[in-house]
Amino acid sequence: MNFQVTGLALDKMKLDSPHSFLDSEEVEEAEDQQLLEPEAWRTYMERRNVLREFLTTDLSPQLLKRHHARMQLLKKCSYYIEILPKHLALGDQNPLVLPNTMFQLIDPWKFQRMKKVGTAQTKIQLLLLGDLLEQLDHGRAALDALLEAPDPRPFLAGWGLVEQQLADLSVVMDNFLAMMVPGHLHVKHRLVSDIGATKIPHIRLMLSTKMPVMFDRKESVAHQDWVSLRWFVTIQPAAPEQYELRFKLLEPRTQQECTQCGIVPVAACTFDVHNLLPNRTYKFTIKRAESYTLVYEPWRDSLTLQTTPGPPEGPAPRLGEPPAGL
Known part of the structure; x- marks a missing residue:
């Protein structure tokens, strides 16, 4: 019985090649x-x-x-x-x-x-x-x-x-x-006027940074006619801060619904907004309260939540009864 082996010469050439391995x-x-x-x-x-x-x-x-x-x-x-x-x-x-x-x-x-x-x-x-x-x-x-x-x-x-x-x-x-680190502010003129013999130390102005305020998207939940909101700051401030929460109904359908908005001052990192319409979409924004020393705030976090549908209108028919009007 003879076996014919093909490609053997080619394989030998590959093994002999200096780059084979x-x-x-x-x-x-x-x-x-x-x-x-x-x-x-x-x-x-x-x-x-x-x-x-x-x-x-x-x-x-x-x-x-x-x-x-x-x-x-x-x-x-x-x-x-x-x-x-x-x-x-x-x-x-x-x-x-x-x-x-x-x-x-x-x-x-x-x-x-x-x-x-x-x-x-x-x-x-x-x-x-x-x-x-x-x-x-x-x-x-x-x-x-x-x-x-x-x-x-x-x-x-x-x-x-x-x-x-x-x-x-x-x-x-x-x-x-x-x-990356905010530095000195260059002061060309004295900010404190001469006030007699009172000795005033020279003033140094610095730019400081505060981390952004952001909604906790896992803990912020919408219910039928109210929402529970949570927010946080990456680096906790040394002292408690004041915040400003804004909310508004998106796509109001009547003049009265246009009043579904507001600005709420909050002294904590949580707040519940009540008296909302069911099955509607609201936009919420959070920021720090205005400060006399604020110079630049290019961004504020926003969150859109939809309230859950309310109960069906009118009494539900009992099992086995036809709907009303039939």
């Missing part, structure tokens, strides 16, 4: 190595490893993803002016003047001007943060494409530019991280 990446690397002299190849691999290390540590996709998430959070935050004394006047033995006391000494008109400056500075800071983050995204994409380029010769020839890109992106990252 190499994966595709190793094959490509071996082909690239043939384009360079041994010394140039060693230099290429060293520089390639430097670039790879930068892209996996200093500018990794995971790091950029976290920065994007923080950027989205900053766009939802509220921004305030915080008044702090720099130091006491020389020789002053009085206790430190508290911020609440300082408000009584500050010129209201000048303070309103500073609030406008704070609003503009916050908007500019958020725009710059977005621009810096975009530079990091584009820079990483360009370097990643260079790392994956098939021909090593342009990589070696342009290494000086690559080094400059790495340095520039490091500076961009440093600027981005530094700008």
Whole structure:
């Protein structure tokens, strides 16, 4: 009995091939190595490893993803002016003047001007943060494409530019991280007028950030004619805060239904809204109560809930009885 084996010569050729046990990446690397002299190849691999290390540590996709998430959070935050004394006047033995006391000494008109400056500075800071983050995204994409380029010769020839890109992106990252924290407000004029011999410490104005107020979508529930609302702040404030809850009926059908709306001041993180219409859709928004020091609040959370249907109109027919009117 004779068995005919086909393809044996081809299999032997594959086994004899020097690349038979190499994966595709190793094959490509071996082909690239043939384009360079041994010394140039060693230099290429060293520089390639430097670039790879930068892209996996200093500018990794995971790091950029976290920065994007923080950027989205900053766009939802509220921004305030915080008044702090720099130091006491020389020789002053009085206790430190508290911020609440300082408000009584500050010129209201000048303070309103500073609030406008704070609003503009916050908007500019958020725009710059977005621009810096975009530079990091584009820079990483360009370097990643260079790392994956098939021909090593342009990589070696342009290494000086690559080094400059790495340095520039490091500076961009440093600027981005530094700008993530709101800073000083630049005061051109004194906010406190001279008031005789009273010694007033120099005032330092800072921009402070408060985390956004958000509805708890799992705990906020609609019933037939009322809703139970819950909200929270990611970082709990040191002192209790005041909130402003707004609600309104969507798509009112009569003039009277247009009155199904309101603004409710709340001193807690929970509230029940009663006397609503059954089987209707309402929109709720939550924010912090207005503050004298608020300079910018670009976002507020909203929630849409539908109340449950009410009981059927009229008495239900007993089992076995025809509906009324038949």
